Amino acid sequence: MQKHKTLGRREFTVASAIAVLSGVAITVSGCGGSSSSPATPTTPTTPTTPATPAPSADAVGTVGSNHGHSAVVEAARLAAPEEVSLDITGTSSHPHTVGLSADEIEQIGAGARVSKESSVDASHSHTVTFN
Numbered sequence: 001m002q003k004h005k006t007l008g009r010r011e012f013t014v015a016s017a018i019a020v021l022s023g024v025a026i027t028v029s030g031c032g033g034s035s036s037s038p039a040t041p042t043t044p045t046t047p048t049t050p051a052t053p054a055p056s057a058d059a060v061g062t063v064g065s066n067h068g069h070s071a072v073v074e075a076a077r078l079a080a081p082e083e084v085s086l087d088i089t090g091t092s093s094h095p096h097t098v099g100l101s102a103d104e105i106e107q108i109g110a111g112a113r114v115s116k117e118s119s120v121d122a123s124h125s126h127t128v129t130f131n
Helices: 009-021 075-079 102-109
Strands: 059-063 071-073 084-087 097-100 114-117 127-130
Touching: 071 084, 071 102, 071 127, 075 102, 097 102, 097 114, 102 114
Parallel strands: none
Antiparallel strands: 059 071, 059 127, 084 097, 114 127
């Protein structure tokens, strides 16, 4: 006889979210309650195409003619693309920013190559390339 592990509400919610993001079907059995009669089986629904999983890693850009700048688009931003002005100061003594549109963030998340010119600061700019 196989022993089933009981999950608390938090563990179930986390496991469900992970399963949904990875396109796995979730089966719930033995939800508790005091009824002694077995659950009535339900008719399976038509499977849907699973959503594209959210990126699980940050996208790190390459900064041309670099001297301490760092260009990183966080995984959370890749999962919910929207326009951003990315600060690439890093360890440099001066700032630069790179403007990325929601479409460009989506392209970066999908693994496409995106190159953008940074702002001009300290009399120069940098080309930042993702992927």
